[in-house]
Amino acid sequence: MLESVKIARRQSEIRQALAGLVGKSDPSEDETRSMETLDAEYRSNEIRYRGALIAEDAERREAKDDLETRSERDFAELINRFELRQVALALDEGRQLDGATAEVVQEMRSQGGYRGVPVPWAALERRAGETVAAGVPDPIQTRPIIDRLFPDSVAARMGAQMINIDSGAIEWPVVTSAVSAGWASGETANVAGPTAFTTTDRPMKPDHNLGIQMRLTRKTLKQSGAALEQAVRRDMNGAIATELDRAIFLGTGADGEPLGVITGAATYGITSTDDTLNLATWGAFRSAVVRFMTGNTAGSPSAVRALIRPELWAVLDGAAIEPLNETEWDRLLRNIPAGNIAMSANALADPTGDPLETESLLTTAAGGVSPIFVGAWGGVDMIRDPYSDAQSGGLRITALTTVDVTVARPSQLQLIIGIKLELAA
Incomplete structure (x- = not known):
């Protein structure tokens, strides 16, 4: 799980706890100290949250090329497992396609029209x-x-x-x-x-x-x-x-x-x-x-x-x-x-x-x-x-x-x- 997501969840828990304590008209000393502790943790987590977002954004940028080409590589791997035998049996017996063959056929149908x-x-x-x-x-x-x-x-x-x-x-x-290209024929002449x-x-x-x-x-x-x-x-x-x-x-x-x-x-x-x-x-x-x-x-x-x-x-x-x-x-x-x-x-x-x-x-x-x-x-x-x-x-x-x-x-x-x-x- 991303660090920013963990911090965001903890911040939500702190807000819920503070809402319950603040609603009391006469809080005890322990509840007052708890509110101060939760408030300090909340402010500290805000700094950590911003830092986590910056670090994760850098990681996303580094992985951008891999993310953009991953779908093409995955489809190429599916084609490597494509079985023409399944196509022949599907046409002859009506057998259902399965595995990588079924995924490739479904993807191609979504891109263009085929009668068969x-x-x-x-x-x-x-x-x-x-x-x-x-x-x-x-x-x-x-x-x-x-x-x-x-x-x-x-x-x-x-x-x-x-x-x-x-x-x-x-x-x-x-x-x-x-x-x-052309050369200028004189000091004040124009090029081609x-x-x-x-x-x-x-x-x-x-x-x-x-x-x-x-x-x-x-x-x-x-x-x-x-x-x-x-x-x-x-x-x-x-x-x-x-x-x-x-x-x-x-x-x-x-x-x-x-x-x-x-x-x-x-x-x-x-x-x-x-x-x-x-x-x-x-x-x-x-x-x-x-x-x-x-x-x-x-x-x-x-x-x-x-x-x-x-x-x-x-x-x-x-x-x-x-x-x-x-x-x-x-x-x-x-x-x-x-x-x-x-x-x-x-x-x-x-x-x-x-x-x-x-x-x-x-x-x-x-x-x-x-x-x-x-x-x-x-x-x-x-x-x-x-x-x-x-x-x-x-x-x-x-x-x-x-x-x-x-x-x-x-x-x-x-x-x-x-x-x-x-x-x-």
């Missing part, structure tokens, strides 16, 4: 120590799995930042003006005139809904037990990660898809350069890196990230440079670290043309600002369908999420097109 059971994005992490089985989950046969949601996704490796949005649309004002400071809004709107469907057979629900947790998480993780990677870069902006970075390069204002060399070389990437550095968006080649097709890697690795005893791929790795290169056949379109040509996207983070923003509205909405597979006792689960994509600064991205994978016939 809300699932936080962080709950889709593949957690350390869990195991999964091949095919139908089997608690007897176990294998290790990866750790987190989208740890190796192309979007994450290219520096995209995922932002959680509670509701409504959101805009990111990005500076587009080129404010420059004012340059307008302008920004452009990069909006994200909840217009794009991504959904996946799962079919859980009766055998799976009855046989797998706790292993169903890992199986559902694994399948949801893989399906969402694969489609998000494709849509972030190749989304058409039509038929419900967001406008992808590569597809919408012209719309976003991203510089697109046609490689005119005879065959793919490090030179095409070097030119883009130079444009980054001259535009003050990258300080060195190691700050650049590259997205390429596996076919391009094969060409670069097979292009030997004599007499240096190295390949074009070796030259690329000397400047752009291997950890900054993402190879994907999903996030880049298939090579086309005759001769075959491909493309590559380069990004960099300038001033701590990510080149790509991926907005996700709320969590994953899990909706049950017990009717479609009712004859076999199965259950269908639909997982819905709302996602949009936008580019922060176009100068933080470079698109190289027309990279030749073979020579003309």
Whole structure:
């Protein structure tokens, strides 16, 4: 109990005692001495009370940061104990949620509307120590799995930042003006005139809904037990990660898809350069890196990230440079670290043309600002369908999420097109 509260309670007791003594018309000597003692104690306690309030106020100020962040840490700890198995059983059997899972669901429902059971994005992490089985989950046969949601996704490796949005649309004002300094040309001359400071809004709107469907057979629900947790998480993780990677870069902006970075390069204002060399070389990437550095968006080649097709890697690795005893791929790795290169056949379109040509996207983070923003509205909405597979006792689960994509600064991205994978016939 706080010291100030203890003193306040004692002061209340003293006032009650004094009220009883003062009400007597002819108090005895003992009662008079008691009144004097209580009065002295009351005045002394007033000083102690003020001192206790000052000390406790200092303690509150010191603990302010901890108090402000404690709720976020507590919620993160609840998500770590979130069980997707409970969600599946609640959708199938109507079983009541309990423990941390029930608390997280209740909190998410209070923040936004969900038709089914809300699932936080962080709950889709593949957690350390869990195991999964091949095919139908089997608690007897176990294998290790990866750790987190989208740890190796192309979007994450290219520096995209995922932002959680509670509701409504959101805009990111990005500076587009080129404010420059100027010297005064003489003793009484003025410096350079004012340059307008302008920004452009990069909006994200909840217009794009991504959904996946799962079919859980009766055998799976009855046989797998706790292993169903890992199986559902694994399948949801893989399906969402694969489609998000494709849509972030190749989304058409039509038929419900967001406008992808590569597809919408012209719309976003991203510089697109046609490689005119005879065959793919490090030179095409070097030119883009130079444009980054001259535009003050990258300080060195190691700050650049590259997205390429596996076919391009094969060409670069097979292009030997004599007499240096190295390949074009070796030259690329000397400047752009291997950890900054993402190879994907999903996030880049298939090579086309005759001769075959491909493309590559380069990004960099300038001033701590990510080149790509991926907005996700709320969590994953899990909706049950017990009717479609009712004859076999199965259950269908639909997982819905709302996602949009936008580019922060176009100068933080470079698109190289027309990279030749073979020579003309």
